[in-house]
Amino acid sequence: xxxxxxxxxxxxxxxxxxxxxxxxxxxxxxxxxxxxxxxxxxxxxxxxxxxxxxxxxxxxxxxxxxxxxxxxxxxxxxxxxxxxxxxxxxxxxxxxxxxxxxxxxxxxxxxxxxxxxxxxxxxxxxxxxxxxxxxxxxxxxxxxxxxxxxxxxxxxxxxxxxxxxxxxxxxxxxxxxxxxxxxxxxxxxxxxxxxxxxxxxxxxxxxxxxxxxxxxxxxxxxxxxxxxxxxxxxxxxxxxxxxxxxxxxxxxxxxxxxxxxxxxxxx
Amino acid sequence: xxxxxxxxxxxxxxxxxxxxxxxxxxxxxxxxxxxxxxxxxxxxxxxxxxxxxxxxxxxxxxxxxxxxxxxxxxxxxxxxxxxxxxxxxxxxxxxxxxxxxxxxxxxxxxxxxxxxxxxxxxxxxxxxxxxxxxxxxxxxxxxxxxxxxxxxxxxxxxxxxxxxxxxxxxxxxxxxxxxxxxxxxxxxxxxxxxxxxxxxxxxxxxxxxxxxxxxxxxxxxxxxxxxxxxxxxxxxxxxxxxxxxxxxxxxxxxxxxxxxxxxxxxx
Numbered sequence: 259x260x261x262x263x264x265x266x267x268x269x270x271x272x273x274x275x276x277x278x279x280x281x282x283x284x285x286x287x288x289x290x291x292x293x294x295x296x297x298x299x300x301x302x303x304x305x306x307x308x309x310x311x312x313x314x315x316x317x318x319x320x321x322x323x324x325x326x327x328x329x330x331x332x333x334x335x336x337x338x339x340x341x342x343x344x345x346x347x348x349x350x351x352x353x354x355x356x357x358x359x360x361x362x363x364x365x366x367x368x369x370x371x372x373x374x375x376x377x378x379x380x381x382x383x384x385x386x387x388x389x390x391x392x393x394x395x396x397x398x399x400x401x402x403x404x405x406x407x408x409x410x411x412x413x414x415x416x417x418x419x420x421x422x423x424x425x426x427x428x429x430x431x432x433x434x435x436x437x438x439x440x441x442x443x444x445x446x447x448x449x450x451x452x453x454x455x456x457x458x459x460x461x462x463x464x465x466x467x468x469x470x471x472x473x474x475x476x477x478x479x480x481x482x483x484x485x486x487x488x489x490x491x492x493x494x495x496x497x498x499x500x501x502x503x504x505x506x507x508x509x510x511x512x513x514x515x516x517x518x519x520x521x522x523x524x525x
Numbered sequence: 526x527x528x529x530x531x532x533x534x535x536x537x538x539x540x541x542x543x544x545x546x547x548x549x550x551x552x553x554x555x556x557x558x559x560x561x562x563x564x565x566x567x568x569x570x571x572x573x574x575x576x577x578x579x580x581x582x583x584x585x586x587x588x589x590x591x592x593x594x595x596x597x598x599x600x601x602x603x604x605x606x607x608x609x610x611x612x613x614x615x616x617x618x619x620x621x622x623x624x625x626x627x628x629x630x631x632x633x634x635x636x637x638x639x640x641x642x643x644x645x646x647x648x649x650x651x652x653x654x655x656x657x658x659x660x661x662x663x664x665x666x667x668x669x670x671x672x673x674x675x676x677x678x679x680x681x682x683x684x685x686x687x688x689x690x691x692x693x694x695x696x697x698x699x700x701x702x703x704x705x706x707x708x709x710x711x712x713x714x715x716x717x718x719x720x721x722x723x724x725x726x727x728x729x730x731x732x733x734x735x736x737x738x739x740x741x742x743x744x745x746x747x748x749x750x751x752x753x754x755x756x757x758x759x760x761x762x763x764x765x766x767x768x769x770x771x772x773x774x775x776x777x778x779x780x781x782x783x784x785x786x787x788x789x790x791x792x
Contacts, residue, residue, distance in 0.1 A: 465619045467624050
């Protein structure tokens, strides 16, 4: 059944949103939304370098994303605000990436495919990479869940109870880089951050515990992938953006429906 | 819950020891040459003006700040219950009181309900943390810190936001905890009068340890008076100290001699 490109696209999308769901929750809780976007932008440089050096795009993107995350972490101790640093790094690596791509003249690159993804072109080996990466990220986040959550609530409480929040932050950064690397084919650089943030933000409206928010984000993400594929098939629209549109529409609907609920829970 | 064997066997060893602790932050000497031992069962209060390094000292003791020089040694397997000065929980993180109490270790439903009842916030288990009032939030933090049967309870201005009854309850709870659980208590406070009443030992901190000893001795010490002004007789009466409640008679007490007054315990 994996021969059908729509089925492959569905499974690719599901793999990405399942891994992105718990991770996206942490991105929202820790106010790292821009961090996800910056990592994704850096991925363009990764694409260019891996094409120039004829290595796997997955490996190149992973390496550059990690490098950027580590540089941001190191530089943030020098007194710049995080958003400024991320702005510098994100746009610089995007620009350098685009310039670098232009040097790779002997390879015909469809840059649009990397900026917006091409989920319908996902092959069997892509599926293996996506599910391998997604599985790894899911295992990592489930393994570290309690420690990650405590570090997110308060770094000092974590230290007091023997959890090193810096190590947990590193695990989160690593997971983020993996998700960006595997998702680039599905939704592309520009929309990866959307798959991290929108399902998690939508799930917040209907969740009372962190676990339910992560599960809710996974369900909303999965529904968005299915709806986006269906929509792009019938409307003949680009698939990646249609998936993100579906997620955004769900977010809007939930915001309207859940308002009385959140008002009830507010103090 | 069973106490760590190491700690039980070594009751004469300090639970927590800081030696020659120096901390520089952005070129400023926040803490200089701090030597501090914390023994099982004692209540130690740190007083000092704003910006004197009180919170920094606590954070260094839990391992959240790496000392510039010197070191902090915790008894192996030491359980610390830490109540921070303030804790901001991001509203995007759905966290009920019960879920917060289950971080990082899980506790039975009954244990949490009991802890909430003892803290005077009975039945608040399913309330979101962000839905608690300031005083309730503070009580919840304290109850959570006690849930693990800590060896050391560290309180950073933990009584702020509590009303008069709340503050009285709070200090009663601290003495009760020391007597029943037998843990050491290390607290920071501005609330000089009330705090000195409950302390076995007072450390007067202004980047370095100015003086330390029994509350009466410290409040009479010239270093203390230089920082806080002289204390009137009525206030001194509040600082009365009952040697029979003192679990360790053999501390070295710096500062002036003090005379045990003959008043009845009028608290």
